[in-house]
Amino acid sequence: MxxxxxxxxxxxxxxxxxxxxxxxxxxxxxxxxxxxxxxxxxxxxxxxxxxxxxxxxxxxxxxNIGQIKELLKFIDESGHYCGEVKTMAMQQTIEVQKKIDDLLRLKKALNEVICECKGGGYSIDDCPIIDALYVEKQ
Amino acid sequence: MxxxxxxxxxxxxxxxxxxxxxxxxxxxxxxxxxxxxxxxxxxxxxxxxxxxxxxxxxxxxxxNIGQIKELLKFIDESGHYCGEVKTMAMQQTIEVQKKIDDLLRLKKALNEVICECKGGGYSIDDCPIIDALYVEKQ
DNA sequence: GTTGAACCTATAGTAACTACAGGTTTTATA
DNA sequence: TATAAAACCTGTAGTTACTATAGGTTCAAC
The missing domain is CATH 1.10.1660.10 (Multidrug-efflux Transporter Regulator; Chain: A; Domain 2)
Structure with missing residues (x-):
């Protein structure tokens, strides 16, 4: 070999x-x-x-594997353009940024809980974490 | 009903x-x-x-489901002491921060690659995104 | 030639759902 | 009140991206 x-x-x-x-x-x-x-x-x-x-x-x-298949097509097959790749990468960053924003909000909510925490448990109707996450979405 | x-x-x-x-x-x-x-x-x-x-x-x-179980304990178990709740919340923030850090790194990596890419109708052979992913790195 | 590591295929298990099959309940309408 | 369709029930199998295991074969060094 x-x-x-x-x-x-x-x-x-x-x-x-x-x-x-x-x-x-x-x-x-x-x-x-x-x-x-x-x-x-x-x-x-x-x-x-x-x-x-x-x-x-x-x-x-x-x-994911499907997306990687697409990316590999760019390499394996001729006739593709750079713009296609850029679009995919940019779409990916948008998704990532969304997740970051959500997590920052959650972190803030958790911090508030930590600061507010003075003893006893929260009921489901009065929990700052629940409230932080219980955001109606359209 | x-x-x-x-x-x-x-x-x-x-x-x-x-x-x-x-x-x-x-x-x-x-x-x-x-x-x-x-x-x-x-x-x-x-x-x-x-x-x-x-x-x-x-x-x-x-x-994940396990972590959500932990979060739900804030609501479900009223017998927690303040310190206990605080510890759980703080542990959770650490997890959240880790995720944020991971995603920020990912975003940075994607951005670096996107910025170098002219996009549009350029040939794939010149695409920095493909290069960045495909070329040997130390 | 023998041994042990590395390889082979095939199957099952993981998380967090999603889909389907085959049967029962609810409820609106005739 | 009868019926039919929509919604519900349980249970099983399929999905993604792996990971683990079993039971057997090949490689390569001694």
Whole structure:
């Protein structure tokens, strides 16, 4: 086996990823079905490692497998444009910002509870946490 | 049936939640086992609706069922001492802050990548977003 | 040639739902 | 009052993105 080829365990180690996760990625189709040894062991290349790192990083950034499939199409197929990618990334930041805003509100609410807390329990009709979260939405 | 009581379908509608999800919440114990009609239909009250809204909102904020159980203790268990409640609330804020930090990092990463991207009809081969995710990083 | 690590496939389990099947209750209308 | 449709019931299976386990095979070093 050449130095640029390796088995799944090595790939897993290099990408900080479990072997089973790579199997799973293969099943979903975002990782390719690689060539095998006579005995059936998967043989990976450096570009497989690169692809897997891309997948892991994208997952960290909150993209799901479906979205990563879309992103990988940009790489795998020609004829796509940068704007498509930017749009997806921007959509992602909007989602993230929404979550941050919500959490900041929750944190504020919890802090208020901490400050107001002088003993005894709150009833469901008079709980500052409940109130903080009980926001009607349209 | 009084105006302050309703069946699961109405509760679901009011809380923007599926009937099956309410069943599920009951199974996990974060929603109570409500009284039933002769025929076995669940009867809910306004405070159940309030509780469910709280749960839904907390879920939106990224709390899991276990954490929501903790939050609900503020409401359900009246026998807590002030210090105990305070500790729980403070622990919860730490969790919230962690989530905020994670999301801020994520947003920063996305932004860095977006800012470098010209977008539009540029070729994918030049897209800094793809590059940022795809290229080897130390 | 043997051993042990690493690999293989297949299945089941996880969280937090969601969907469906097959049956019962409620309720509005004829 | 009878009936029909909507809403409810329970229970099971499917979803996503993994993770864990079982039981068996291959690789590679000694």
């Amino acid at each position: 050449k130095q640029t080829e390796f088995f799944i365990g090595q790939l897993a180690k290099h990408t900080n990823c479990k072997v089973e996760t790579i199997h799973y990625y293969e099943k979903t189709g975002i990782m390719p079905k690689p060539p095998r040894t006579e005995g059936g062991h998967r043989i990976y290349s450096l570009s497989d490692a690169k692809r897997l790192k891309f997948i892991r990083r994208s997952r960290e950034l909150g993209f | 009084k105006q302050t009581e309703f069946f699961i379908g109405q509760l679901a509608k009011h809380t923007n939640c599926k009937v099956e999800t309410i069943h599920y919440y009951e199974k996990t114990g974060i929603m109570p086992k409500p009284p039933r009609t002769e025929g076995g239909h669940r009867i809910y009250s306004l405070s159940d609706a309030k509780r469910l809204k709280f749960i839904r909102r907390s879920r939106e904020l990224g709390f």
